[in-house]
Structure formats: C-alpha cells, structure tokens
Amino acid sequence: MKTLLIAVATLTVLPTAWALAGEDCHVGRGTWQPREAAVQAATELGWQVEKIKADDGCWEVKGRDAQGRRIKAKLDPASLQVVTLRHGERQEVRERDRGNATTVAPSSPPSNPLFQNGTPPVVRIN
Amino acid sequence: MKSILAALALTTALVAPGLAMARPVTLTTTLNNYGGDGAYLVLYVTDAQGAYAGTLWMAGGKSKYYEHLSDWYRAAGGSLAQIDGITGASVGAGRSLEITLDLADALFDAGYTLHADAAVEDMRDSPNDIAVPLTTAGVGQAVPGRRYIASFRFDM
Numbered sequence: 609m610k611t612l613l614i615a616v617a618t619l620t621v622l623p624t625a626w627a628l629a630g631e632d633c634h635v636g637r638g639t640w641q642p643r644e645a646a647v648q649a650a651t652e653l654g655w656q657v658e659k660i661k662a663d664d665g666c667w668e669v670k671g672r673d674a675q676g677r678r679i680k681a682k683l684d685p686a687s688l689q690v691v692t693l694r695h696g697e698r699q700e701v702r703e704r705d706r707g708n709a710t711t712v713a714p715s716s717p718p719s720n721p722l723f724q725n726g727t728p729p730v731v732r733i734n
Numbered sequence: 735m736k737s738i739l740a741a742l743a744l745t746t747a748l749v750a751p752g753l754a755m756a757r758p759v760t761l762t763t764t765l766n767n768y769g770g771d772g773a774y775l776v777l778y779v780t781d782a783q784g785a786y787a788g789t790l791w792m793a794g795g796k797s798k799y800y801e802h803l804s805d806w807y808r809a810a811g812g813s814l815a816q817i818d819g820i821t822g823a824s825v826g827a828g829r830s831l832e833i834t835l836d837l838a839d840a841l842f843d844a845g846y847t848l849h850a851d852a853a854v855e856d857m858r859d860s861p862n863d864i865a866v867p868l869t870t871a872g873v874g875q876a877v878p879g880r881r882y883i884a885s886f887r888f889d890m
Contacts, residue, residue, distance in 0.1 A: 731834075733823065
C-alpha cells in the first residue's frame with residue numbers, strides 16, 4: 609500500500625517537474641557525452657547536421673531532417689534524447705510569439721521618468 | 735533653456751506622478767523577412783545630449799543575449815533592473831511588435847531620441863537599427879530601419 613502511494617505521488621509530481629524543465633537541460637558537466645556522440649545521435653535520426661553547439665545546457669543541433677526540412681533541436685547532453693525539435697525557420701519562433709496574443713508586462717515598469725503612473729505597457733505581436 | 739524645462743518637467747513627473755502630463759503612445763516595429771530566428775529588440779531613449787534616459791521595452795527573454803544589443807548594453811550597463819517588468823518574447827521575422835504605453839509629454843520636442851537595437855542568433859548584430867527623434871511632427875511617420883527592422887512608427 610505504501611509503495612502504491614509513493615508511486616501515485618511520484619506520477620503526480622513528475623509532469624510538473626517536466627513542465628518546469630522547459631527547454632533547458634540540467635545535466636552535470638561530468639555526464640556530458642562528447643560532441644561527436646551528439647552528431648552521431650543526430651545522424652542516426654536521419655538528420656544532416658550543419659551546426660552543433662552547447663546552448664542552455666543542451667547540445668543544440670541545426671541542420672536538415674530526412675525530408676530536407678530545416679530543423680533546430682536540443683539534445684539532452686547525457687542521454688542524447690531529443691528535448692525540443694522545431695521545423696522550419698518560422699516555426700523556430702517561440703510559441704508565445706505566434707498569433708495575435710496581447711500581453712501586458714507582468715509587473716510595474718522600472719521607475720524612470722519615461723513611464724507615467726507606473727502603468728505597464730500593453731504589448732502585441734502581430 | 736529648453737532642456738532645463740524638460741528636465742524640470744521630468745523631475746516633476748517623478749516627484750508628483752499624479753500631476754504629470756502623459757499621453758498614450760503606440761510604438762509599432764515591423765521586421766523584415768530576414769530568414770532567421772526571432773529577433774531580440776530593445777527600445778530605449780536618449781536625451782538631447784545623447785545620454786541614456788531609460789528603456790521602454792525588451793523583446794527577448796534570455797539575458798545572455800543582451801550584450802548583442804550592444805549600444806543599449808553599453809548605455810544601460812547591462813543592468814537587468816532597467817528592464818524589470820518590461821520584458822517579453824522575441825519577435826519573429828516579418829512580424830510586428832506593437833507597444834502601447836503612457837509616455838511623459840516632456841519627452842516630445844525636447845531633443846529626445848528613441849532607439850532600437852536588434853540582434854538575431856547566428857546573424858550580424860544591429861545596434862541602432864533605428865533612431866527616431868521624438869517630435870510631434872514625427873507622429874505617424876514610418877521610418878525605415880537599417881537591417882532587421884523594415885519600419886518603425888509611433889502614433890498618439
């Protein structure tokens with residue numbers, strides 16, 4: 609019964625942890641696989657690697673997939689599993705950049721004489 | 735004399751914001767289809783002497799890239815406090831960033847200039863992509879940018 613409760617609790621917490629992880633990787637330096645291994649992993653996925661670099665704690669790969677589409681992907685540097693994959697230049701734009709969503713700055717702007725009454729800007733990306 | 739009056743007005747705005755005159759201004763920045771990742775943009779203002787007066791908006795969330803907005807970074811000392819509460823997402827190629835905010839009246843026709851620095855991953859940085867004098871005569875006038883910005887205009 610105790611084991612069951614622990615399993616349920618773990619399954620409840622894990623999705624939250626994954627959601628919080630975002631697009632960054634959090635792996636200790638000592639567990640990183642070398643660049644060559646990351647290139648090999650990408651090649652095995654059918655990708656043509658044009659550029660690879662460490663970014664946000666991940667291996668970031670730019671190139672083309674098996675269908676010739678431009679891709680940008682992040683690989684977990686320890687497991688070499690795909691963390692994020694985006695196709696095409698326009699699709700590389702963050703999800704929140706899409707559409708016509710209006711956003712308001714989350715808090716008061718800094719106190720400088722440019723802003724009046726501490727009213728945050730209203731921002732829209734069209 | 736004009737700058738003294740402007741400084742006085744700005745000081746008043748700081749001390750007594752309830753009394754300060756302001757007007758809603760919409761800043762519209764439209765990007766070219768430059769064929770790259772989303773652009774980091776920062777909009778900031780300098781005074782008649784070219785001194786940094788403050789930042790209006792930072793489009794782009796990762797501070798490690800801010801040094802590529804080199805004129806702003808130098809002017810603001812890379813201070814994150816300058817953009818606390820006025821930071822949002824980067825802007826995709828071909829898209830428009832529209833910002834509406836209350837700007838102090840004293841900024842207009844007093845020698846202030848609005849600048850935008852732009853940077854795109856793996857592409858050339860573009861400090862001062864636009865530099866537009868804040869004048870009432872400039873309202874509604876589209877101004878072309880130098881590299882990533884197709885046009886910029888402000889409306890009141």
